[in-house]
Amino acid sequence: MWRTYVICVLIGLLLVSTGGNVLLTRQLLTAQADADRLRQRLANVPTPGPAPTVPAVPAPTIAASVPDRLLLQQIEDQVAVLRGLQPKSPVPVRFLDQAALQQYLVDRFNQDYLPSERESDQKLLTILGLVKPNETVVQILLDVLQEQVIGAYNQDDKAMYMVTDRAQFGPEEKATFAHEYTHALQDQYFDLNKLAPKHPTNDDRSLAIQALTEGDSTLMQRLWAQEKMTQDEINQLGQGGADSKLFSAPLFLREQLLFPYSDGFNFIRQIYQTSGYAGVDEVFRNPPESTEQILHPDKYRAHEKPIEVSLPDLSSLGAGWRTINSNVFGELDLRLILTQLTNSARGVRGASGWGGDRWALLEKEGQPALVIKCVWDTENDARNFFDTFSLALKNRFADAQEVEASPTRHALTAANAATEVRRTATTVVVVISFDRPTAESIAATVGA
Numbered sequence: 001m002w003r004t005y006v007i008c009v010l011i012g013l014l015l016v017s018t019g020g021n022v023l024l025t026r027q028l029l030t031a032q033a034d035a036d037r038l039r040q041r042l043a044n045v046p047t048p049g050p051a052p053t054v055p056a057v058p059a060p061t062i063a064a065s066v067p068d069r070l071l072l073q074q075i076e077d078q079v080a081v082l083r084g085l086q087p088k089s090p091v092p093v094r095f096l097d098q099a100a101l102q103q104y105l106v107d108r109f110n111q112d113y114l115p116s117e118r119e120s121d122q123k124l125l126t127i128l129g130l131v132k133p134n135e136t137v138v139q140i141l142l143d144v145l146q147e148q149v150i151g152a153y154n155q156d157d158k159a160m161y162m163v164t165d166r167a168q169f170g171p172e173e174k175a176t177f178a179h180e181y182t183h184a185l186q187d188q189y190f191d192l193n194k195l196a197p198k199h200p201t202n203d204d205r206s207l208a209i210q211a212l213t214e215g216d217s218t219l220m221q222r223l224w225a226q227e228k229m230t231q232d233e234i235n236q237l238g239q240g241g242a243d244s245k246l247f248s249a250p251l252f253l254r255e256q257l258l259f260p261y262s263d264g265f266n267f268i269r270q271i272y273q274t275s276g277y278a279g280v281d282e283v284f285r286n287p288p289e290s291t292e293q294i295l296h297p298d299k300y301r302a303h304e305k306p307i308e309v310s311l312p313d314l315s316s317l318g319a320g321w322r323t324i325n326s327n328v329f330g331e332l333d334l335r336l337i338l339t340q341l342t343n344s345a346r347g348v349r350g351a352s353g354w355g356g357d358r359w360a361l362l363e364k365e366g367q368p369a370l371v372i373k374c375v376w377d378t379e380n381d382a383r384n385f386f387d388t389f390s391l392a393l394k395n396r397f398a399d400a401q402e403v404e405a406s407p408t409r410h411a412l413t414a415a416n417a418a419t420e421v422r423r424t425a426t427t428v429v430v431v432i433s434f435d436r437p438t439a440e441s442i443a444a445t446v447g448a
Contacts, residue, residue: 006109006141007210007260067095067162067169075174078228079181083220084277091184092159101163105145105152112198113138120325124361127370127432129396130252130340140253143245150176153183155192160184171233178224182217190284204306204330207259208288215264215294216280219272222265251340252333259291259332267294291332292354306330307356307375314362314371316445326360329372334385341392350388353381355426362442369433371442376426386410386423389430393419403436408448411439424448 072093080086096104118138125131131140150173151162160180162173186192192213200206225234246254267288271279283300293300306328314321329337331354339347357374376382390410394400400414410421418439420431429448433439 006144007214007257067164067173071169071174072177075177075224075228076181079178079220079224080185082223082227083182083185084281085185085189087185088188091181092157094159094161095164096161098163101149101151101161102146104161105149106142108154109141109145113141114199116325117199120361123324123363123368124370125250125252127361127368128337128341130337131250135250137253140245140249144249144257147244151180153180153187155183155187158184158187171229171236174229174233175221175225175237179217179221182220183213186213186216186284189281195284195287202328204290204328204333205288207256207330207332208291208294211260211264211267211291211294212283212287213264214260215266215268216284218261218265219268219280252336255336255339256333259294263291263294263332267297267300270297290354291330295331306354309356309358309373309375311358311360311371311373311446314360314442314445317362317364317441320364322363324361324363324368326358329357329359329374330354334374338388338392341395342388346388346391350385352384353377355381364438367434369431369438369442371446372428372430373446373448374428374430376428379426382423382426382428383407386421386428389428390421393421393430393432422448 076087076091121137122131125137126133131137149163151160153160160177162177162180183192196206196209196213225237246257249257268280268283271283275282288294288300290306292306293304309328311326314323331351334354334357335347335351337347338350342350353376355375355377357372359370359372362369362371374385376385386408390405393410393412394402397412397414397417397419400412400417400419403411403413408423410419412419413436416434418433418436420429420433420439420443422429422443424447427448429443429446431439431443431446433442
């Protein structure tokens with residue numbers, strides 16, 4: 001899954017980005033207010049043009065000069081004491097020049113992002129209208145990975161990778177090192193590969209786990225900076241850098257990647273404020289099961305589990321169909337879909353009260369179709385989602401003819417697409433297909 005990997009290396013980029021500075025540094029004082037300010041700023045970023053071709057990257061080489069090992073050991077010791085987790089074994093630190101680190105990150109991305117996942121992500125975001133025809137998910141992510149990331153922890157080989165051809169090992173490098181070393185401690189105590197597998201069967205749960213691990217590391221980074229950095233050093237974080245290409249990416253992708261650092265931080269901060277690091281460790285032992293629990297920590301505390309939603313056997317649709325992928329959106333992804341296609345207020349309201357969902361991306365003779373089945377806490381929540389997604393599809397297919405617009409069914413027909421949104425009590429079914437008969441057939445097969 002692309003976001004599982006890219007999220008893991010994002011902190012080193014955000015710290016050197018002017019835009020990232022707004023989100024990540026000022027959280028030392030307030031968390032959510034700065035996330036809101038960042039989103040306001042992002043709303044004014046101009047729409048990007050076609051993605052550039054990936055440039056060739058030189059072969060990896062080990063950097064000749066490295067920071068003082070005593071300084072790194074000091075940061076490790078400080079983080080271990082603050083976090084309350086003493087290392088079980090030394091963590092190797094491998095120093096690379098910028099070109100070598102970028103190449104290493106791209107190589108891992110290409111290895112871990114499977115062809116089947118690339119196909120699914122591209123076709124899913126395209127049919128929803130979340131990426132433009134000239135945009136590719138792979139290129140957008142590669143553009144981000146090939147910026148000036150400072151460092152990353154690799155949970156496969158249990159090593160940290162840090163760049164060393166910058167002018168000095170200054171505040172940004174120290175803060176990144178503290179953040180990534182926290183990941184190493186998490187791994188030694190809670191097994192990150194087991195906690196967050198690379199190819200999850202539930203993307204919503206996977207993103208919630210990313211919010212847990214990044215939220216913890218971001219909090220630790222903040223506490224370490226407050227205690228061990230001077231105010232002048234803190235003020236230097238994110239100064240003089242250019243905005244990352246992440247901030248001009250499509251809203252859906254951008255907000256998914258920022259979620260663990262903003263909402264994940266806010267979630268862990270609340271746990272820490274009430275229960276300290278003993279409480280945070282308990283969350284690792286009993287991790288959140290949905291992004292809903294991250295967005296609404298009271299639902300985590302109340303053990304409000306997501307509802308398992310299943311789709312019927314779609315082979316009854318006839319010959320020639322194949323299932324590209326099936327997974328779970330969750331509250332966050334549904335919120336972001338609605339936000340990008342309508343606005344933020346409608347997105348939040350329309351996705352609130354999420355109970356569970358399952359989507360399937362299908363294809364027949366090269367023509368894709370998407371079906372989403374979701375259940376809601378109350379009928380009012382289901383109506384809100386029904387109304388908002390219906391509006392989102394009207395915006396997505398602006399030239400479509402409205403076939404029906406009743407309280408329980410909304411249908412559109414466009415030149416090369418047809419949609420169905422149906423509601424029965426607390427269940428809503430959404431279909432986007434390539435023609436009217438197929439959309440109705442899929443909706444009838446799934447049922448609301």
